[in-house]
Amino acid sequence: MNASALIFIIIGLSLISYFSGRHRASVSAKSQTLIALPKHYGYMTAIWSGLPALLLIILWAMFKPAYLHEQIIQSLPASVILQAQDQLDLYVNSINLAIENGEPVEDPIMQKAMESYQVADSNSKWILTTLVFVIGLSGIIFSLTGALTKVQARVKVEKVIRIFLMLCSAVAIVTTIGIVLSVLFEALRFFEAVSFFDFVFGTTWSPQTAIRVDQVGSSGSFGAIPLFVGTILISLIALIIAVPIGLLSAIYLSEYASAKFRAIAKPALEVLAGIPTVVYGFFAALTVAPFIRDVGQSIGLTVASESALAAGIVMGVMIIPFVSSLSDDVINAVPQAMRDGSLGLGATQSETIKQVIIPAALPGIVGGVLLAASRAIGETMIVVMAAGLSAKLTANPLEAVTTVTVQIVTLLTGDQEFDSPKTLAAFALGLMLFVTTLVLNVFALHIVRKYREQYE
Amino acid sequence: MTTQVNGLDSLALRADDMATQNNSENLTADKHQDVEVLETIGENILENPKFSTRNVNVFYGEKQAIFDASLDIGQNEVIALIGPSGCGKSTYLRALNRMNDTIDSCRVSGQLKLDGEDIYDKKMDPVLLRARVGMVFQKPNPFPKSIYDNVAYGPRIHGLAKNSTDLDEIVITSLERAGLFNEVKDRLTAPGTGLSGGQQQRLCIARTIAVSPEVILMDEPASALDPIATAIIEELIDELRENYTIAIVTHSMQQAARVSQRTAYFHLGKLVEVGETNLIFTNPRHQLTENYITGKFG
Numbered sequence A: 001m002n003a004s005a006l007i008f009i010i011i012g013l014s015l016i017s018y019f020s021g022r023h024r025a026s027v028s029a030k031s032q033t034l035i036a037l038p039k040h041y042g043y044m045t046a047i048w049s050g051l052p053a054l055l056l057i058i059l060w061a062m063f064k065p066a067y068l069h070e071q072i073i074q075s076l077p078a079s080v081i082l083q084a085q086d087q088l089d090l091y092v093n094s095i096n097l098a099i100e101n102g103e104p105v106e107d108p109i110m111q112k113a114m115e116s117y118q119v120a121d122s123n124s125k126w127i128l129t130t131l132v133f134v135i136g137l138s139g140i141i142f143s144l145t146g147a148l149t150k151v152q153a154r155v156k157v158e159k160v161i162r163i164f165l166m167l168c169s170a171v172a173i174v175t176t177i178g179i180v181l182s183v184l185f186e187a188l189r190f191f192e193a194v195s196f197f198d199f200v201f202g203t204t205w206s207p208q209t210a211i212r213v214d215q216v217g218s219s220g221s222f223g224a225i226p227l228f229v230g231t232i233l234i235s236l237i238a239l240i241i242a243v244p245i246g247l248l249s250a251i252y253l254s255e256y257a258s259a260k261f262r263a264i265a266k267p268a269l270e271v272l273a274g275i276p277t278v279v280y281g282f283f284a285a286l287t288v289a290p291f292i293r294d295v296g297q298s299i300g301l302t303v304a305s306e307s308a309l310a311a312g313i314v315m316g317v318m319i320i321p322f323v324s325s326l327s328d329d330v331i332n333a334v335p336q337a338m339r340d341g342s343l344g345l346g347a348t349q350s351e352t353i354k355q356v357i358i359p360a361a362l363p364g365i366v367g368g369v370l371l372a373a374s375r376a377i378g379e380t381m382i383v384v385m386a387a388g389l390s391a392k393l394t395a396n397p398l399e400a401v402t403t404v405t406v407q408i409v410t411l412l413t414g415d416q417e418f419d420s421p422k423t424l425a426a427f428a429l430g431l432m433l434f435v436t437t438l439v440l441n442v443f444a445l446h447i448v449r450k451y452r453e454q455y456e
Numbered sequence B: 001m002t003t004q005v006n007g008l009d010s011l012a013l014r015a016d017d018m019a020t021q022n023n024s025e026n027l028t029a030d031k032h033q034d035v036e037v038l039e040t041i042g043e044n045i046l047e048n049p050k051f052s053t054r055n056v057n058v059f060y061g062e063k064q065a066i067f068d069a070s071l072d073i074g075q076n077e078v079i080a081l082i083g084p085s086g087c088g089k090s091t092y093l094r095a096l097n098r099m100n101d102t103i104d105s106c107r108v109s110g111q112l113k114l115d116g117e118d119i120y121d122k123k124m125d126p127v128l129l130r131a132r133v134g135m136v137f138q139k140p141n142p143f144p145k146s147i148y149d150n151v152a153y154g155p156r157i158h159g160l161a162k163n164s165t166d167l168d169e170i171v172i173t174s175l176e177r178a179g180l181f182n183e184v185k186d187r188l189t190a191p192g193t194g195l196s197g198g199q200q201q202r203l204c205i206a207r208t209i210a211v212s213p214e215v216i217l218m219d220e221p222a223s224a225l226d227p228i229a230t231a232i233i234e235e236l237i238d239e240l241r242e243n244y245t246i247a248i249v250t251h252s253m254q255q256a257a258r259v260s261q262r263t264a265y266f267h268l269g270k271l272v273e274v275g276e277t278n279l280i281f282t283n284p285r286h287q288l289t290e291n292y293i294t295g296k297f298g
């Protein structure tokens, strides 16, 4: 039987043991006082029948490929095995392919290998199926015996739930660690080719020169400073737009606006976050950037047709809802008694907001700003379209700049070898970006801890 | 703000459970025996009052919480508002400094005057009104700030202190008068929300007296206090009376008797009887009042 059929069987067996456990418990509940409700006994026996079997299947799914591979190798004669490693791999691959496609093969060695594969495969399936049934039935049988009602079913179920929840959070953490580590290792490979200090403190970014080894200036220069300056510049402009507008509109919506207006305005504001960034991108490139250039020229400034300002402004509009929506929620969560207390002392509404509500809502507001900031830092499309690709080191928002994420995209598009410094630089940039946002988060957490006013 | 509601049969009060008691023999002859509150009995109208309220109706949406209450509160008087839970004491009190404005569904009608000025007039700024008419809420609601900042909040907003020593002085005297200073003097920077329920109640009292309002509305200010703290608050009320006017909601008859000069009894949103406190408690004129103070119901 294959895995999906087995899972259905497990579900069926657990259901049966749930009902039989519950039934058995309610029968004995008539003659004695039980330590848990019948349904707890049901849950417990269902877990007994289902969980170990499920774990078994998962484990099997994890180790099956390695086990079967081993079977194939063992069936091969020494002459094949003694080949060079890559040739052997190729050979085993062709066997696997043949098995997958179910094609008949001529080569007797291959045939033998396939046979032993199939024997091992069907044997293991039999064993697995039997085990699932044994475990499942043991639960059912146990549930029918009197021993069931002596168990602390409620406590046991609680324990299983706790472990399950723990595993779920562990998955999230392990995934994060995995991603960080893989980025880290690739980045370390990059730092073998380019010195760490040149990367972090270098002020010239021109990875294009490193495509071919025989080119002039093939060393390339990987100074990340211009990228980070560009990223920070654009994100700052975006935040300067988004934080005041977002926060103030959240305050208006939650403290001043009527319920009716709020019901319309809030979703309308949130639509801003749903517009695809490409749309923002061409809006920035075709409308905002020319507009800024024209205005700049009319007052005698030289403005590049692609400018950090244009990208930043449009990005700011895009992230307004991140600030406003979250802030609005936390401001609403501040208890009315706080407002009453302040108003009752003769404070005006704006004094109340400034001195009582904002401090109490600060963690949520900072959370919203952080979310908006990470969106801004990670945004690519708008920058590509409106701020350009040139890695110029400048703090002038009227010039074209580029950002880390844009460069990661340009590094990885096109056809280079995957272990050239140029491609690996993407991982190094990614790592730096990750560290930057981490620092930002820690910093924000610190601010929140310091200024937060907690209400109960 | 002021809306007159017509066609309201507000004066009829059914108290079916009382009907049987009408016939019981231990009633004195001159007692109002009707179970319907047709109009308020007693001295609800004063000459030269601080607060004057006439025909006050308060609604929460469709539901009416106060029916046609007319009550004056005199200068430098302590008036106790008593009555069973849910009868509208807090609602009436909150109408006096327009705290009901913060509740969307709440409407107040009738005439409410402070020193002869209509407090629901368009020209009346509720912010200024509340600075003059302070309030201690039924549930203690300290700000999530330090104990010091809680008390300093009002004085800072109104610019009552010229410098920081002035402010320190205001904060410390307010805390002392509320009987809290000794308990918190070592931790003035600790958050006010970290205090016990009774301490929070006194903190809120300190916070209110720190801005020296003309009138102080107290909604069960001693509900969570031990006898000693209660005595301190009652002393405070006595002392405040020299300069301020106070309306206090209380569920304790003894407290009403100790601190107030007049007492108003509310029943199901109606103002049943008003009179001198000692007379109300010794010789209530309305059957409902007598039932309440003798503990027959409510």
Ligand SMILES: Nc1ncnc2c1ncn2[C@@H]1O[C@H](COP(=O)(O)OP(=O)(O)OP(=O)(O)O)[C@@H](O)[C@H]1O
Pocket (backbone or CB within 6 Å): B060, B063, B065, B083, B084, B085, B086, B087, B088, B089, B090, B091, B092, B103, B105, B138
């Ligand atoms: N915000 C509100 N919305 C709707 N109804 C309300 C609201 N506040 C109070 N009420 C209703 O108005 C009536 C009077 O309430 P109020 O709080 O004034 O009673 P109270 O006399 O202060 O009672 P207690 O002694 O329990 O504090 C009650 O029936 C109550 O249910």
Ligand SMILES: [Mg+2]
Pocket (backbone or CB within 6 Å): B089, B090, B091, B138, B219
């Ligand atoms: Mg109340």
